[in-house]
Amino acid sequence: MNRLQVELPGLSLKNPIIPASGCFGFGQEYAQLYDLSKLGAIMIKATTLETRSGNPTPRVAETAAGMLNAIGLQNPGLEHVLAHELPWLEKYDVPIIANVAGTETADYVAVAEAISKAPNVHALELNISCPNVKCGGIQFGTDPKSASDLTAAVKAVSDVPVYVKLSPNVTNISEIAKAVEAGGADGITMINTLIGMRLHPKTGKPIIANGTGGLSGPAVKPVAIRMVHEVSRNVNIPIIGMGGVATAEDVIDFLSVGASAVAVGTANFVDPFVCPNIIEALPQKLDELGYDKLTDVIGRSHR
Amino acid sequence: MIHQERMQVVRQQQIAEDIFELTLTGQLVLDMKQPGQFVHIRVTDTFEPLLRRPISIASINHELLQFTMIYRAEGRGMTILSAKRPGEEVDVLGPLGHGFPVEEIEPGQTALLVGGGIGVPPLYQLSKELHAKGVRTIHVLGFQSENNVFYEKEFSELDDTYIVTADGSQGTKGFVTDLLRDKAPEFDVFYSCGPTPMLGALEQTYPDKKGFLSFEERMGCGIGACYACVCNTTDATEKEYLKICSDGPVFPRGVVKL
Numbered sequence: 001m002n003r004l005q006v007e008l009p010g011l012s013l014k015n016p017i018i019p020a021s022g023c024f025g026f027g028q029e030y031a032q033l034y035d036l037s038k039l040g041a042i043m044i045k046a047t048t049l050e051t052r053s054g055n056p057t058p059r060v061a062e063t064a065a066g067m068l069n070a071i072g073l074q075n076p077g078l079e080h081v082l083a084h085e086l087p088w089l090e091k092y093d094v095p096i097i098a099n100v101a102g103t104e105t106a107d108y109v110a111v112a113e114a115i116s117k118a119p120n121v122h123a124l125e126l127n128i129s130c131p132n133v134k135c136g137g138i139q140f141g142t143d144p145k146s147a148s149d150l151t152a153a154v155k156a157v158s159d160v161p162v163y164v165k166l167s168p169n170v171t172n173i174s175e176i177a178k179a180v181e182a183g184g185a186d187g188i189t190m191i192n193t194l195i196g197m198r199l200h201p202k203t204g205k206p207i208i209a210n211g212t213g214g215l216s217g218p219a220v221k222p223v224a225i226r227m228v229h230e231v232s233r234n235v236n237i238p239i240i241g242m243g244g245v246a247t248a249e250d251v252i253d254f255l256s257v258g259a260s261a262v263a264v265g266t267a268n269f270v271d272p273f274v275c276p277n278i279i280e281a282l283p284q285k286l287d288e289l290g291y292d293k294l295t296d297v298i299g300r301s302h303r
Numbered sequence: 304m305i306h307q308e309r310m311q312v313v314r315q316q317q318i319a320e321d322i323f324e325l326t327l328t329g330q331l332v333l334d335m336k337q338p339g340q341f342v343h344i345r346v347t348d349t350f351e352p353l354l355r356r357p358i359s360i361a362s363i364n365h366e367l368l369q370f371t372m373i374y375r376a377e378g379r380g381m382t383i384l385s386a387k388r389p390g391e392e393v394d395v396l397g398p399l400g401h402g403f404p405v406e407e408i409e410p411g412q413t414a415l416l417v418g419g420g421i422g423v424p425p426l427y428q429l430s431k432e433l434h435a436k437g438v439r440t441i442h443v444l445g446f447q448s449e450n451n452v453f454y455e456k457e458f459s460e461l462d463d464t465y466i467v468t469a470d471g472s473q474g475t476k477g478f479v480t481d482l483l484r485d486k487a488p489e490f491d492v493f494y495s496c497g498p499t500p501m502l503g504a505l506e507q508t509y510p511d512k513k514g515f516l517s518f519e520e521r522m523g524c525g526i527g528a529c530y531a532c533v534c535n536t537t538d539a540t541e542k543e544y545l546k547i548c549s550d551g552p553v554f555p556r557g558v559v560k561l
Contacts, residue, residue: 025528060531
């Protein structure tokens with residue numbers, strides 16, 4: 001028996017550890033360091049219909065136990081990802097979760113339809129929560145009706161299950177979660193980054209050229225844990241939790257509040273081996289807690 | 304090949320105002336193949352400060368499995384690093400990036416090496432390798448003030464070295480380009496590392512010369528995955544953008560839009 005096995009819509013995961021979208025490119029860089037087949041799945045960088053060149057630099061700024069980023073969804077575009085990045089990943093025994101982004105419904109639908117047909121894409125992650133682009137993205141993720149309608153439109157064309165990535169930058173995250181569930185979402189991934197700003201001490205102006213950026217890293221974990229805790233009680237679809245995950249203990253926390261798997265983002269920059277290290281550490285964590293298998297931990301906060 | 308290794312501190316000393324020289328030892332040194340590459344340093348095992356710090360490699364000693372970095376101790380991370388003592392460990396990811404191409408100049412030719420402030424260190428290993436190949440070098444090193452000057456002796460022992468300070472407290476007063484205009488040195492290839500305006504000024508000063516420039520930008524992962532340190536390109540390349548960490552930090556002149 002594989003103690004770390006998790007079954008989710010479209011995803012048979014040999015372990016619950018998934019590099020988060022935007023923190024792992026399309027896998028090539030980390031493949032220089034370890035075998036990507038060790039991972040539960042990979043959430044590839046957000047893909048849009050056309051090439052996007054992203055925001056001006058500086059794009060990152062360090063904060064207390066965290067960082068701000070405003071990359072701006074830079075990616076080579078759908079055609080390139082289908083022709084190069086996804087085929088390159090086929091040599092690894094790892095399901096791909098394709099993060100789909102756009103500025104209007106038609107873009108999302110076009111990307112979702114095409115990318116869901118790629119043989120190694122087992123699920124989509126609908127990005128309605130990027131805080132760093134002017135149009136689209138978070139606009140869909142902060143209004144329940146828009147979120148629900150977009151989910152339904154993407155579900156209608158996707159060949160694989162659709163997970164919707166939620167923004168924490170809302171008053172009532174359960175309302176959005178319930179809306180995307182009603183729209184037909186197969187699962188939820190949460191949380192995207194929190195909008196923040198860091199000033200240059202000399203000039204008093206924002207360091208990041210975009211002004212604001214998305215806060216991530218260990219600093220945001222309590223916010224993410226609280227939101228997963230709440231949303232898991234309000235929806236009946238699985239959640240992939242993320243936000244500040246850097247250790248096996250963090251993974252256990254996210255599972256405890258109801259996540260079924262966990263994405264690791266910023267921690268990859270701090271320790272490029274963090275994902276395989278966590279996977280290796282998990283069985284011992286289960287032993288310490290007295291659980292046979294990882295799925296026994298899911299939702300224990302609520303029991 | 305990129306490695307992550309806990310390397311041991313051999314030596315640490317302050318060599319100018321806020322400037323420290325740190326020598327580490329470990330197997331990772333064997334993979335340092337080119338001057339101008341960098342390492343990504345984690346200064347603590349906690350999450351505060353969180354990110355790694357990119358630092359250029361100033362000199363490499365393959366026999367002793369040692370390499371030396373020179374950095375400015377400003378900000379939380381570098382201040383923590385400056386407190387490391389011999390025997391303590393430092394978490395190093397590297398070697399990273401593409402450095403200065405030594406093969407782009409022939410024995411007997413002359414290289415102009417222009418450094419600005421904390422951009423000076425990688426030029427030291429470069430100069431040593433150029434000399435080993437039989438290339439003559441001219442060093443032009445710019446600093447804010449005499450208190451910030453370092454490695455004048457080390458560079459002078461290799462070849463002609465000119466110091467420029469913004470306030471004139473040592474060497475020539477002004478910018479490196481002022482000195483270059485006055486001296487008008489004869490050379491075949493230029494190599495440079497320093498503030499972006501200085502790199503731009505060099506490109507303008509020598510429109511017809513072959514040259515290689517090392518860039519700097521705030522980085523996240525250091526290996527090309529996060530797209531934090533991209534730069535725009537000119538028509539000289541088909542690529543729409545380049546990543547400073549993994550495509551660079553050294554690029555041929557004229558490729559990066561300045």
